[in-house]
Amino acid sequence: MRLRSVLSIAAVTGMLVTTAACGSGDSGSGSKDRPDIAILNLANVPSLNDIVDGVIAGLAEQGYGKDKIKLDSQNANGDIGVAQSIAAKFAQAEPDVIVTVTTPALQAAINATRPARSIPIVFGGVSDPVAAGAVKSLEGATGTNVTGVYNVNPIPGILDVGRQMLPNLKKVGIIYNPGEDNSVADVKVMKKEAATRGIEVVEATADNSNNVQAAAQSIVGKVDTIILIQDTTVATAQAVVNKVARAGKVPVLAIDAQLVEEGAVAGLGRDNRDTGRQLAKKVVEILKGAKPGDVPLEPVQPAKLVVNEEAARLTGFTVPAEVLAKAKVV
Secondary structure: OOOOOOOOOOOOOOOOEEOOOOOOOOOOOOOOOOOEEEEEEOOOOHHHHHHHHHHHHHHHHOOOOOOOOEEEEEEOOOOHHHHHHHHHHHHHHOOOEEEEEOHHHHHHHHHHHOOOOOOOEEEEEEOOOOOOOOOOOOOOOOOOOEEEEEOOOOHHHHHHHHHHHOOOOOEEEEEEOOOOHHHHHHHHHHHHHHHHOOOEEEEEEOOOHHHHHHHHHHHOOOOOEEEEOOOHHHHHOHHHHHHHHHHOOOOEEEOOHHHHHOOOOEEEEOOHHHHHHHHHHHHHHHHOOOOHHHOOOEEOOOOEEEEOHHHHHHHOOOOOHHHHOOOEEO
């Protein structure tokens, strides 16, 4: 397990943001007149916040609204040390379920609930839970205190979209934090899939968000497009990537639909609120008596093509008509 990096989030002040539907610090009271649900989100970025919003909405849709639960939803603002502290607090409070968003948040919760591992954990925003050490297999139930929804990697699809948008595509750039397990896994997939298509991958690393601009500048003149993978560090500094890429007339693609709404030209992604609703269904199963180890893992809903025409215009890029015809335009 690698929890090495501490992300620097310049846009967010304060070490901890708490968004508690029933008031912060409400969980852990010990009273079971209402279920206690704790949510740990690693970073204050729209795509991850949408998962949390989807969880809360999904719970309400299944009869677990704000008046029926005790909810402590906390955001570590990209700081893994803070995420570990929150996880330890949750483990001490012993809620009925801990929901985690992102791989580092999941790893922190698993660590905090050892050795007993008696508190159910439901995860989302994770590309490779096996590589993260959370589960042994994606098939069937886990037999542990962990279950959840894993991301189906859209990298092969986004490379195909890139080739449709740029028929002469030869080089793609990626920026990532090597301390994020999700990112490392995505880079491996990117290299493998790109090689089968005759595409070269040009890498740039950034161990915190302050270094993202320099990373983007180091590759923008060397690639035909930049593809944003699922990296929390880069997501917090996406505006910088957009600015550098537009100045260099390099279209930005993404494997997250929310990143398209935030300024990428096109991407394959899912509605993260729907992912949150998938998590909520698993939470409710557990609240109704199911053991997390008996609740099978499942993939997120299939990704869809999304295009941001304004971002394309700002980049000086024209999206081909055949791509627009099958895309959702935002």
